Amino acid sequence: MPPAATDEKKPTAETPAVPMVNVQIDGQWYQFPKGTRMIEACRQVGKDVPHYCYHPKLTSPGNCRMCLVEMGMPPRLAPGQEPEKDGEGHQPIQWIPRPAIACANTVAENMGIRTDSELTRGCRHGVMELLLINHPLDCPICDQAGECRLQEFSVEHGTGGSRFREQKVKKPKNVDIGPRIRLDDERCIMCSRCVRFTDEIADDPVLGFTERGSHTVLAVHPGHELANNYSLNTVDICPVGALTSNDFRFQMRVWFLKETKSICTDCGRGCNTLIGSREGRVYRQTPRENNDVNSAWMCDHGRLNFHYLDSELRLSAPLVKDEGVHKESTWPKAIQRAATALKAHGGSEIAVVVSSRMTNEELFMAKRLIDTLGAEHVATVPRAGEPDAYLIAADKNPNTQGARLILGLEGDLAAGLDSVRRGVADGRIKAVVTLQEDLLTPEAGFDAQTLDGLEALVVLHLLANPTAQMASVVLPGAGFAEKRGSMINVTGRLQRLNKATEPFGQSLDDWEILRDLIQAIGGGNGIYLIEDVFKQLAAGVEEFEGLTLSKIGDLGVPLIETGETVPLLERERERIAKGQIVG
Amino acid sequence: MAIVVKRPKLSFWEKLYLPGIIKGLGITLRHFFLSLTGKTKVSMQYPEEKWDSHLPEYYRGAPALVTDEQGRERCVACQLCEFICPPRAITIHPEEIPSEDKWAKVEKRPQEFEIDMIRCIYCGLCEEVCPEQAIFLRKEYAFTGLKREDMVHNKKRLYEIGGVREGLVNKWNELK
Ligand code: SF4
Ligand code: SF4
Ligand code: SF4
Ligand code: SF4
Ligand code: FES
Numbered sequence: 208m209p210p211a212a213t214d215e216k217k218p219t220a221e222t223p224a225v226p227m228v229n230v231q232i233d234g235q236w237y238q239f240p241k242g243t244r245m246i247e248a249c250r251q252v253g254k255d256v257p258h259y260c261y262h263p264k265l266t267s268p269g270n271c272r273m274c275l276v277e278m279g280m281p282p283r284l285a286p287g288q289e290p291e292k293d294g295e296g297h298q299p300i301q302w303i304p305r306p307a308i309a310c311a312n313t314v315a316e317n318m319g320i321r322t323d324s325e326l327t328r329g330c331r332h333g334v335m336e337l338l339l340i341n342h343p344l345d346c347p348i349c350d351q352a353g354e355c356r357l358q359e360f361s362v363e364h365g366t367g368g369s370r371f372r373e374q375k376v377k378k379p380k381n382v383d384i385g386p387r388i389r390l391d392d393e394r395c396i397m398c399s400r401c402v403r404f405t406d407e408i409a410d411d412p413v414l415g416f417t418e419r420g421s422h423t424v425l426a427v428h429p430g431h432e433l434a435n436n437y438s439l440n441t442v443d444i445c446p447v448g449a450l451t452s453n454d455f456r457f458q459m460r461v462w463f464l465k466e467t468k469s470i471c472t473d474c475g476r477g478c479n480t481l482i483g484s485r486e487g488r489v490y491r492q493t494p495r496e497n498n499d500v501n502s503a504w505m506c507d508h509g510r511l512n513f514h515y516l517d518s519e520l521r522l523s524a525p526l527v528k529d530e531g532v533h534k535e536s537t538w539p540k541a542i543q544r545a546a547t548a549l550k551a552h553g554g555s556e557i558a559v560v561v562s563s564r565m566t567n568e569e570l571f572m573a574k575r576l577i578d579t580l581g582a583e584h585v586a587t588v589p590r591a592g593e594p595d596a597y598l599i600a601a602d603k604n605p606n607t608q609g610a611r612l613i614l615g616l617e618g619d620l621a622a623g624l625d626s627v628r629r630g631v632a633d634g635r636i637k638a639v640v641t642l643q644e645d646l647l648t649p650e651a652g653f654d655a656q657t658l659d660g661l662e663a664l665v666v667l668h669l670l671a672n673p674t675a676q677m678a679s680v681v682l683p684g685a686g687f688a689e690k691r692g693s694m695i696n697v698t699g700r701l702q703r704l705n706k707a708t709e710p711f712g713q714s715l716d717d718w719e720i721l722r723d724l725i726q727a728i729g730g731g732n733g734i735y736l737i738e739d740v741f742k743q744l745a746a747g748v749e750e751f752e753g754l755t756l757s758k759i760g761d762l763g764v765p766l767i768e769t770g771e772t773v774p775l776l777e778r779e780r781e782r783i784a785k786g787q788i789v790g
Numbered sequence: 791m792a793i794v795v796k797r798p799k800l801s802f803w804e805k806l807y808l809p810g811i812i813k814g815l816g817i818t819l820r821h822f823f824l825s826l827t828g829k830t831k832v833s834m835q836y837p838e839e840k841w842d843s844h845l846p847e848y849y850r851g852a853p854a855l856v857t858d859e860q861g862r863e864r865c866v867a868c869q870l871c872e873f874i875c876p877p878r879a880i881t882i883h884p885e886e887i888p889s890e891d892k893w894a895k896v897e898k899r900p901q902e903f904e905i906d907m908i909r910c911i912y913c914g915l916c917e918e919v920c921p922e923q924a925i926f927l928r929k930e931y932a933f934t935g936l937k938r939e940d941m942v943h944n945k946k947r948l949y950e951i952g953g954v955r956e957g958l959v960n961k962w963n964e965l966k
Contacts, residue, residue: 344961347868347921348898381897457884457898460869 229297231319236297244789245309245320246274254322257331257360259446260398261310263789264503264779265407268311271398273360275306275330279319306330331364339369341376341421343393350455351448353462357396376421384414385433387453387507388442392424395449401425401441407782408504408775409597411435425449437597439507443493454511455491459483464490467707468761470694472564472687473509474592475602476773477696479762480505482513482688482707489513489688489708497762498790500700501598502779508599513688516711520670522683523712533681538715538723545640545680546727548663552638554581558627560651561614562643563587563604565717566692566704568740570606570613571747572721573642577614579729584636585614586624588644588651597775600697608695608767613748624651631657638663643684643717645672667720669711682724683714690716691737693759698771702763703756842929850914851931853905854952855924855945858960862893863949864924867900871916871925879909880916896962903945907933923958 225240232252239248246256247263259271279300284290290298300319306326321327338357346352378392397416402425406412413431416423427433433441442450464483471478471492478501483491492513494505515521525541526533536544549557559582561573577585587610590603610616616623630636631653639646639661645668646653658664658677666678675681688707695701710716722734734740738756745751750766758764783790803809824830834841845851857863867884885901887894916925930951935941943951 347870348866348896352868380895457867457886459884460873462873463869 228314228316228318230314231297231300231317233320233322236295239314241314242786243314245276245278245307245312245314245318247789248314249276249309249320249322256309256322257356257364258310259356259396260400262400262403262444265400265403265444266787268399268403269308271334271396272308273331273334274309275327275334276309277321277324277326278303278307278312279321280315281317328364331360332366335360335365336370338396339365340371341378341393342396343375343380345391345394345448349391349394349448350451350457350461351394351445353460355448356446378422378424384427385438387511388433388438389451389453389456390425390427391449391451394447395425396447397423397425398446400444400446401450404441404444405433405435405438408440409435409437411437414441436506436508436595436599437504439510440494440504452491459485459490465707467688467705468495469688469704469707470605470696470702471505471509471512472605472694472704473506473512473603475600475605475607475697476501476598477605477694477700477702477763478505478509478598479702480510482705484688484707487708489516495761498776498779499762499765500696500698500702500773500776502775504598504775506595506597506599513686515670516686516688516708518670520672521711522669522671522675522681522714525683525713526675526678526681528679533676538713541680541682542720542723542727545665545682545724548679549580549638549640549665550728552663555583556635556637557582558584558586558630558636558639560624560627560639560641560644560646561585561587561610563589563607563610564687565606565610565643566690566694567606567609567613567701567744567751568692568737569642569717569721570609571740571744572718572725574614575732576640576721576725576728579725580640582640584627584630585616586627587614587616587620588624588648589620590650598773600771602697605696606694608697608699608769609693612695612750612767613744628653628657631661634660637661638665640665640667641674642667642721643669645670645674647673667717669714682720683710683712684717684720685710685714690718691756692718693741693756695766696763697769698773699765699767699769700763701751701754701759701766703759703761845929849929850912850927851929852907852912852927852933852943852951853910853914853916853925853948854928854930854943854950855903855948856926856952856955857949858958859954859956861954862896862962863899864922864955864958865900865903865920866896866898866922866924867903868898868921870919870921874915874919875910876913876915877909877911879906879911880904881906893962900945903948905943905948907941907943908938923955926952926955928952 227238228241230237230239230248232249232254237252246261249256256274256276258274261267261274279302281298282301292298298317380391380393382390384390402414405414413428413433417426418424439452442452463485467482469480469482471480479495479497480492481495482489492510494501494503496503524535525538527536527541527544557580559577591601592603594601644651647655664678665680666675667682667684668675669684669686687704689710690704691706693701693703718740725732741756745754779790782788825832855865867882869882872880872882881904882900883902884898887897887899914927917927928951
C-alpha cells in the first residue's frame with residue numbers, strides 16, 4: 208500500500224502543515240491529513256467509491272447517495288475513562304448502523320470505513336435500483352453509452368434485473384436548451400453537477416430543477432438558454448447521457464475513439480485536451496485535467512475548432528503554378544521549384560512570414576530556413592483578442608512565446624510585420640515565404656495587388672486560401688492534431704502536442720517540409736526524427752537546455768516566467784483554501 | 791473507473807492445440823469411412839442440386855437488416871455489430887432522424903450501412919449482439935460479383951434481403 212501522505216499537496220509557506228489522523232479503511236490503518244474527504248482518502252489507497260454528484264472541482268451537495276459507506280468511530284468515553292488501545296495505539300471502532308456519504312464527510316481520528324461490507328453493498332444496490340426505476344432503455348441511441356457512469360455502476364453494483372412493474376414516468380426528450388447542447392430529461396439522474404458548474408464556475412446560473420419527486424426535471428430558466436462559452440463542459444461532467452453535445456451527437460460511438468493527449472491551439476492558454484479520433488478523422492476534443500493550465504475545463508470555441516482539419520478547403524497535394532494555373536505536383540518537384548525560386552534572390556530581397564501557430568520544432572526549422580536563405584526580413588502575425596475572466600487568453604496565437612524565443616524576435620511584433628508589408632509594397636522585397644499564414648487576412652493586412660508584384664511567393668499552409676491562390680508553389684502542411692511537437696503558452700509553460708491522425712492526403716508534417724526545403728537550398732542537415740529537431744533546439748536555444756520531447760511529459764513543464772495568471776485557477780485556489788471544494 | 795474484463799486462461803491441453811486437431815481429424819476420418827462404405831451420402835451435385843428448400847429457420851446465411859410490421863427500420867445505428875464483428879465487415883454511418891419524420895422520437899438511424907460480404911464470415915455475432923433485433927442472418931448465401939464493390943451490401947440491398955420481421959420486441963412502438 209502506498210503511504211497515504213505522498214498524494215497530498217505538500218505544505219507550503221501559506222498552508223501550514225496539517226495534522227494527520229489515523230483512519231482504518233477495509234481493515235487496514237492509514238494516515239491522512241485532517242480535512243481529507245472520506246471519498247478521497249479511499250481513492251488514495253486504491254478503494255474507489257462509486258459516485259455521481261461528487262466532483263472535486265465543485266461543491267458537494269451529497270444528493271445522489273451513491274457514495275454511501277459503512278462508517279465507525281471510537282467509543283465515547285465516560286468522564287475520566289482512559290481510552291482502550293490495541294498494540295498499535297488504535298482504539299476499537301464502533302460501527303454505526305446508519306451509512307454515511309463519503310463525498311461530503313471528512314476523515315477523523317480513529318475513524319473506520321468499510322467500502323465493501325454488506326451494508327455498503329446493499330446501499331449501492333438500493334441506490335442503483337431506484338435510479339434505474341424510471342430510466343429509459345436508451346443505451347443503443349445514447350451518446351454516453353460506453354462512458355456512462357450509470358452503465359458502469361449497473362454492471363458493478365446493480366442487481367441485474369428490475370422489480371418495477373409500473374408505467375415509467377415520461378419526461379421531455381431531445382430538448383433544445385442551448386445552441387450546442389441537447390437535454391434528455393428521462394436520462395437525468397438529478398446529480399446537479401451541471402447546475403453547480405454553470406453557477407459556480409461559469410457564473411451563468413441558467414439551469415435548475417422543477418417539479419417534485421419522481422417527476423423532477425432539469426430545466427433551463429424560462430427566457431434563457433445554456434449558451435455560455437463553457438457550456439460544453441457540462442456535457443463532460445454529466446455522468447449520464449442527459450446532456451449531449453450537438454456537434455458530437457450521433458457522430459461516432461465513444462468506444463471506437465482513440466484518445467490522444469494534446470493541447471488546444473485556439474488561443475495562448477493551451478488547455479490540455481484529449482483528441483478523440485478514429486481512422487484518421489477527429490471526432491471530438493475534451494478537456495484533460497491540468498491544475499496549472501485549465502483545471503478540468505476548456506472553452507467551447509476551442510473545443511469545436513477542429514472541423515477545418517477535414518474540410519473541403521484542406522490542401523491534399525503540393526501545387527506548382529505554370530502559366531498562371533496551379534497543377535498538382537510531386538513533393539521533390541515542388542520543393543525543388545521553391546528552392547530555385549528562392550535561391551534567385553539575395554537575403555535582403557527575401558521575407559519570411561512565420562506563424563506563431565507553429566510548434567517550437569517547426570519554428571526552429573523555420574529559423575534554419577531563414578538563416579540558410581540569409582533572409583533579412585522576418586515577421587510573425589500577432590493576433591490580439593479579448594481575454595475573458597476564465598481561460599481565454601488575450602493572445603490568440605498558441606505559441607507567441609516560442610516564436611519570440613526561437614526566432615529571436617523582440618519588441619513590437621506588429622511593427623515587424625508592418626515593415627515587411629512596406630518592403631513588399633515598395634518593391635524592396637521580391638520573394639516571400641509564408642509559413643502557415645494567409646497574408647490576405649485583416650490580421651496580416653497585405654493586399655493582393657502588392658503580393659502580385661512579387662517574383663516568388665512560396666506558401667506552406669494546410670488550407671486553400673487567397674494567398675495560396677497567388678503562390679508560385681503551395682506546400683500542404685499539417686494541422687494541430689496531425690503533429691507531435693511542443694508549444695509555450697502565455698504563462699510560459701512548455702507543453703506537448705501529440706499526433707492523433709496522419710496528415711491529410713499527401714500533406715506532410717511542417718518540419719519535414721522545411722527540412723527538405725533547407726536541404727534543397729543549402730544541403731544536408733541530418734535530421735530524421737522530430738526528436739532530432741528537439742535535440743538541436745535544446746542545444747541551440749538556452750531555455751530548452753536539458754529537455755527532450757519526452758521529458759516535457761503530459762502536463763508540461765514551466766519554462767519561462769511571463770507573470771501571467773489564470774483567473775479561473777486563482778478562483779479555484781481560493782475555493783480550495785476555503786474548503787469549499789477538493790480541487 | 792473502467793471495468794477490466796479478463797480473458798479466460800487456456801488450460802495446458804487447450805494451449806497444446808494437438809488434442810483439438812486430432813479430434814477434428816477423427817471426425818473427418820469417420821465420415822470418410824462411413825461414406826466409403828455407403829452408410830452416409832454427403833456429396834451433393836451443386837449447383838444442379840441445391841438444399842435451399844431444406845434450410846432450417848436458424849440457418850446462418852447473409853446478415854441483413856429487417857423492418858418491423860409498421861415499416862420502421864429497426865436499426866438505430868448503435869454500432870454494436872460494427873464493434874463485435876470479428877473481421878470488421880460492417881461500416882455504419884449514423885445520422886439523426888429529422889424532426890419531421892414519423893419516427894423522429896427514435897432519434898437515430900443509419901444513414902448508410904455497409905456489410906462487406908468478402909469479409910463476412912457468417913458467424914452471427916451481429917445478430918446476437920443487436921439490442922434492437924434489427925439484423926438477422928437470412929437464408930441467402932450465394933453472392934457473386936465482378937468487382938470488390940459489388941460484394942459490399944449497402945443499406946438498400948440489406949433491407950431487400952432482410953425484409954420484414956414480425957412479432958419482435960417493439961420498445962419504440964408504444965405511444966409516447
Ligand atoms: S444515460 Fe447511460 S444508462 Fe442511460 S441510456 Fe444513456 S448510456 Fe444508457
Ligand atoms: S443533466 Fe446530467 S449533470 Fe445535470 S443533473 Fe442531470 S445527470 Fe446531473
Ligand atoms: S455475420 Fe459475423 S462476420 Fe458477418 S457481418 Fe455479422 S458479425 Fe460480421
Ligand atoms: S447492432 Fe443492431 S441496432 Fe445496432 S447498429 Fe447493428 S443492426 Fe443496428
Ligand atoms: S457522490 Fe456522495 S452523495 Fe453523490
